[in-house]
Amino acid sequence: MAGLYIHIPFCKKKCAYCDFFSVANLNYTDEFLKAIVSELVLQKSYLENESINTIYFGGGTPSVLKPNELHSILNTIYSVFKIDLKTEITLEANPDDLSKSYLNELQNIGINRLSIGVQSFNDSDLQLMKRRHTSEQARQVIHNAREAGFKNISVDLIYGLPNMLLSDWEKNIDILLNMDIQHISAYHLTIEPNTVFKKLYDNNKIPLPTDDESIEQFKLLIEKTKQYQFIHYEISNFAKDGYLSLHNSNYWKKVKYLGAGPSAHSYNLTSRQWNISSLKKYLSEISKGNIPFEIEKLSTTDKYNDYIVTSLRTMWGINLKTIEKEFGKLYFDFILREKNLFVKNNLLVKNNDTLILSEEGKFLSDQIIRALLYI
Template structure:
């Protein structure tokens, strides 16, 4: 199986925490879609004719597209790729862009899963993040999606925000769970260079929560989702049974994926590619059939580190038998040695020949993974 990611690089405004590539000038949308379609045709060999089980519109803000534009892109993909019988087709949506009529239209166009960017159901948080919607709009966006017929809805949440109390975070989660969604992606705020929040932090105008507060918020998240039957199948992702994200899982299981659009990344087990992060260059080069991406051929060490980085984030864990059979023995011995400290510290759990992050290990996963990466 394989997946296709489609990056819609446009936003009406920039969120204060976001460092993803996007532009606010919407005049190039039609030219951009034309370029996307050309790229889809030209790069169809990258997936080696593997069936596509996931198509994902990400951004940016894909919900800025109208139904006709979504149809154009999907028609090209269905015409040039081998699509599985029941693919997961996801569209990221901002609450202030959508309506029940829009939902009905995109459902008819073939979108069968939504990822709605709530981030918070607290208006103070939303203003801090420079989100365009209110908490009321966020809840309405979910309810109307359900009324329109969507039965597979994911929402994004953020914790570790400045000024967020434990009570406020708990209320956030309870409100989201009451909406009866099938999937939750919850991310701790990360301050990225070049963002507005980074500037505020450096000016001393932003106070971040302590590590203890962040850990307490994480524990509240895990507790409440578990009580409602959600499976914590990846560090930041929680889903009801049979609702794991096909798109997200493709990254963690080394499934090939093709990224279309500005700044999109691709992976096929042999190489990684990343497209130019410039709208004008992307459009011009696709028109002129010039190169618009860079490529890295993966070494054995790259492939091993990719496997550790992705597999250890999941409930399926890192399979040492797979490492032993697939990679040079010296790498296997190095990892086995470095893993012992985290086993003794309780950060990792051994299940037969697999190593899985414990609940405490998940919160410090970056440090654990860093110790296991082969340099």
């Protein structure tokens, strides 16, 4: 099995925190649609005829495309690749794009999973983040999506926002948990370079929570979602039983994936590559029959480090036998030695040949992962 990611680079406007590649200009939509179809055809052999079980439209804002435009991309995918009958097909969407008619059309073209970028149910937060929707719109859209027949709905939230109190975050979680959704992705705010938030932060105009406050917000998230029978299957992801994101799980389980569109990444077990982060250059090169990308051949150290970074963030953890078999004695001896301090301090739990983060370890996951990388 393999995955397919389609990067839709368009946004109506840039959010204050976002550093993903996007352009706030829809004038190139027609040209882009031709290019993405061409790239998919050019890349038809990349996955070596493996069956695709997950298709993910990310961005940018994929929901700025019309349903017939998304359908044209899907038609190409089905004609070029071998698609599993039960393929998970996800569309990232902004709440204000999801009218009732749009939701119904998405159902008709085969989109079976929505990832809705709510981020907050507090209008002040939404305005600060330069989001296009209101809290009431977000609530209504989730309701409308269920009414339209979507049975697999994921919602994104952000915590650690400027001036966010624990009580503010609790209100966000409580609202969401009472809306009958299947999946939650909750991310701590990161101040990224070249964003509005970075400028505000550098000029001391947005006060951020302390580390202790951020940890309390994360702990509350874990406690609340557990009460509602959500499975905490990756540091930032929570799902009801049977609704783990197949697309994300493929990333974490070292499954091949192809990325199409500007800035999209691909991985085939032996190398990773990424398309150029420029829409104009992407369109120009594709029109000439070229895919503008850079490639990195993966050394054994790269593969080991990738395995640590992706696997330790999940509930499945890292398997010591896998490390010994796939990467060799050097890395096996290294992990056996370096794990001891974290096991002793109850930050890692050893269960037979598996190492997973303890509840306390989850709060220090970045530090633990860094310590286990082979540099």
